[in-house]
Amino acid sequence: MIHLPDGSGRTPARGGNAGMSSEYLEIRDLRVTFDGFKAVDGVNMTLMQGDLRFLIGPNGAGKTTLVDAITGLVPATGSVTKSGVELLGMKVHRIARLGVGRTFQTASVFEDLTVLQNLDIAAGAHRGPLTLLRRRKEVLPGIEEALEITGLGRHRDAKAGVLAHGQKQWLEIGMLLVQNSSVLLLDEPVAGMSSEEREETGNLLRRIGGERTVVVVEHDMDFMRAFATSVTVLHAGRVLSEGSVAEVQADPKVQEVYLGTAAAGEHDIDSAAAPSGEATTEGDR
Numbered sequence: 493m494i495h496l497p498d499g500s501g502r503t504p505a506r507g508g509n510a511g512m513s514s515e516y517l518e519i520r521d522l523r524v525t526f527d528g529f530k531a532v533d534g535v536n537m538t539l540m541q542g543d544l545r546f547l548i549g550p551n552g553a554g555k556t557t558l559v560d561a562i563t564g565l566v567p568a569t570g571s572v573t574k575s576g577v578e579l580l581g582m583k584v585h586r587i588a589r590l591g592v593g594r595t596f597q598t599a600s601v602f603e604d605l606t607v608l609q610n611l612d613i614a615a616g617a618h619r620g621p622l623t624l625l626r627r628r629k630e631v632l633p634g635i636e637e638a639l640e641i642t643g644l645g646r647h648r649d650a651k652a653g654v655l656a657h658g659q660k661q662w663l664e665i666g667m668l669l670v671q672n673s674s675v676l677l678l679d680e681p682v683a684g685m686s687s688e689e690r691e692e693t694g695n696l697l698r699r700i701g702g703e704r705t706v707v708v709v710e711h712d713m714d715f716m717r718a719f720a721t722s723v724t725v726l727h728a729g730r731v732l733s734e735g736s737v738a739e740v741q742a743d744p745k746v747q748e749v750y751l752g753t754a755a756a757g758e759h760d761i762d763s764a765a766a767p768s769g770e771a772t773t774e775g776d777r
């Protein structure tokens with residue numbers, strides 16, 4: 493069962509419940525095949541607004557491919573609907589415009605531009621060419637808000653290239669916020685971060701997560717345990733387990749995948765964060 497972040501233990505229902513809005517992302521029988529290889533093999537997932545969902549699983553489980561399929565970067569079959577609107581088959585920019593945003597395992601900010609310019613460009617992705625042609629002197633309210641929420645206000649005039657690793661990831665998240673993304677798919681956002689940066693990132697995700705749907709692809713199990721409201725475990729392109737952190741950690745199938753044996757009771761998935769090697773910090777595949 494998926495628990496809502498309010499700790500009430502209620503199960504989220506499509507159409508909203510108890511003040512939750514009806515924003516949701518529904519994935520049905522999603523499949524991605526590369527030359528006959530089933531990278532995503534019939535995934536079903538329902539993501540509600542307010543959910544901070546962690547998507548975990550061994551290297552090669554299909555996590556990034558799943559995000560790629562949702563955002564239109566790889567062809568897929570099945571169905572992905574955002575509040576009822578089918579996304580599959582849409583072009584990448586249309587999906588982004590519908591409020592489904594993602595980050596990549598390697599930060600992709602414009603290093604030679606300032607923080608403000610990066611945010612301005614991201615905001616511009618949402619505007620028509622005529623608006624873009626007009627000179628903008630004042631900082632748009634949405635950009636101020638993004639600077640505030642990501643804590644990057646002090647660095648607004650710094651070139652993105654000189655930012656610390658963590659700050660670049662926060663800038664990317666800020667860029668999704670100014671694009672009005674209501675579904676944020678973050679691919680290993682804390683890889684390579686210091687523990688302080690992880691903590692700050694977790695708090696940032698909480699701040700933005702209340703009104704949005706946030707999916708975090710992660711190998712860092714400590715980070716997951718501290719911040720996840722729900723977890724989906726992917727293995728060999730399929731959903732192996734889903735539920736609260738405690739439910740997933742207690743699932744023998746999950747322990748088996750992470751440890752190679754269901755009987756290794758003294759371990760938990762925390763001690764086997766990246767089963768086939770260290771969590772990747774760069775390069776997706």
Ligand SMILES: Nc1ncnc2c1ncn2[C@@H]1O[C@H](COP(=O)(O)OP(=O)(O)OP(=O)(O)O)[C@@H](O)[C@H]1O
Pocket residue numbers: 526531549550551552553554555556557558772776777
């Ligand atoms: N463009 C592609 N062409 C062929 N095979 C691919 C392609 N992209 C991914 N794959 C394969 O699909 C599988 C899933 O890859 P994916 O990158 O989604 O895994 P992941 O769960 O994100 O792994 P990691 O934790 O290492 O990032 C892997 O076996 C990968 O080699």
Ligand SMILES: [Mg+2]
Pocket residue numbers: 555556557597679776
């Ligand atoms: Mg990946």
